[in-house]
Amino acid sequence: MLVGYSSSSDEESEAATERIPTESLRILTLVSNRLSLPGCLLAMFPEEVYPQTEDSTLHGGRTRSFKHERGNWATYVYLPYPPEEDFGELLEELLSVARVHGVILTPQEEFHLSLSQTVVLRHHWIQPFTQSLRKALVHHKRFACSAERLKVYCNAERTRTFLGMEVCTGQAQLLHLVQAVDRTMTEFELDTFYKDPSFHLSLAWCVGDVTEQMNECLQSLQGVVTDHEDGPFVLRLDCTELRCRTGNKTFQFPLKP
Missing domain, CATH: 3.90.1140.10 (Cyclic phosphodiesterase)
Known part of the structure; x- marks a missing residue:
């Protein structure tokens, strides 16, 4: 079996994200539009708070x-x-x-x-x-x-x-x-x-x-x-x-x- 493993910190972060209810993420997004949230919170859910658009120029x-x-x-x-x-x-x-x-x-x-x-x-x-x-x-x-x-x-x-x-x-x-x-x-x-x-x-x-x-x-x-x-x-x-x-x-x- 050829397999590459992600780091344990990645998996823990990923698992933590999945434990957050969808409603909580929605509230977090609404609040972030009105208040300046601490960077540590925004860093936890970058794609949920600020969805990213993939740059196709990076992939030919x-x-x-x-x-x-x-x-x-x-x-x-x-x-x-x-x-x-x-x-x-x-x-x-x-x-x-x-x-x-x-x-x-x-x-x-x-x-x-x-x-x-x-x-x-x-x-x-x-x-x-x-x-x-x-x-x-x-x-x-x-x-x-x-x-x-x-x-x-x-x-x-x-x-x-x-x-x-x-x-x-x-x-x-x-x-x-x-x-x-x-x-x-x-x-x-x-x-x-x-x-x-x-x-x-x-x-x-x-x-x-x-x-x-x-x-x-x-x-x-x-x-x-x-x-x-x-x-x-x-x-x-x-x-x-x-x-x-x-x-x-x-x-x-x-x-x-």
Whole structure:
């Protein structure tokens, strides 16, 4: 298990906040609008008294799909892909061809194949959630899948467009894994995965909905993959473990040999 722990003082502060009734926070906010409260009180509830608007310029123009709240942890399940040298060279060429067509793409910071939507967990749900997920995956075996066809994706909010590589083999095993993950999601009344998923690895992204513009140059981009110097490039993913990232914690779930 790979896991990063927050400091005990953070957890104590977080727990203290959750013990304060909502009505008390409302009164604190009303009072703060009329009187100058001591700094020690304002520091206890900075987001409740003065809600913060996230600066998207700090994240390359990206915006959150849902509002950040204290004690809520963005969570998703995925298969990691450690990029090979050939993949890095291919990605650079794809970015270059996209620039020629007027599309400026930013490469992903890491590469993975999603097996869940991004959901929100309360801090005290993390341990039972990961225990349930581990139990659901205990009988699943390792396998391999591959991808070679490029496809354009846009998120539900139409705030980001992605260039992805769609999986062409291993879909049956991936669907089997999604069913296991969905059982845990359902147990915690969270959103399950898409009904007819297009399994893929996102390669790069840009801000806004530029689906039409990217589709116009998709044939040229696919040519980079098909006409690779060593033959058509095929991305191969060895599915040996699932991972679950929740906030700053990452949990590993090895699959059976």
